[in-house]
Amino acid sequence: MSSDNRGIRDELLRLREQAAAHVAALDSDLRELFEASRSSNADDEHDPEGATIAFERAQLAAVRDAASRHLADLDAAVRRLDAGTYGVCERCSQPIPAERLAARPTALRCVRCAARSV
Structure with missing residues (x-):
């Protein structure tokens, strides 16, 4: 592997590590949000705060999904680098x-x- 490719690989792996940590943090936040809403007696449909809770869950899930796709894109970039097509x-x-x-x-x-x- 050339030194240029080694530098690119190191950068991709650094970005991957950051992305994986971000996904893990978002997963944790989402679990905490589900747990908090589960232990509450709030009824999303009838509680004035319910729509906010549901929106927050959906928004956090969407951000987590985007972060997961970015992580997968970084994994694919590393595979392309290894295959010589990056x-x-x-x-x-x-x-x-x-x-x-x-x-x-x-x-x-x-x-x-x-x-x-x-």
Whole structure:
């Protein structure tokens, strides 16, 4: 493995560790929220605070799901690095510019191809 790839791998693994910690913290927060609402006698449907509790649960679950997808994207980026395809556009097979990868390490497409798929 080249020193460039080693540096990229180290950065991806650092980002993965941060993302995994974030997912774990969100999972914990969500469990605590469910436990707090379970031990309460609040009826989401009839309690004035019920809609707020339900919204908070849904919002936290959505944030956790997005964080989990980011973690999966980082895992996939590490696999692409190991396979030698990291930094290669999945659509046109051209190199993804280093600036794009620095800004978005999990990028699958170059800017031109990403813009076309929008």
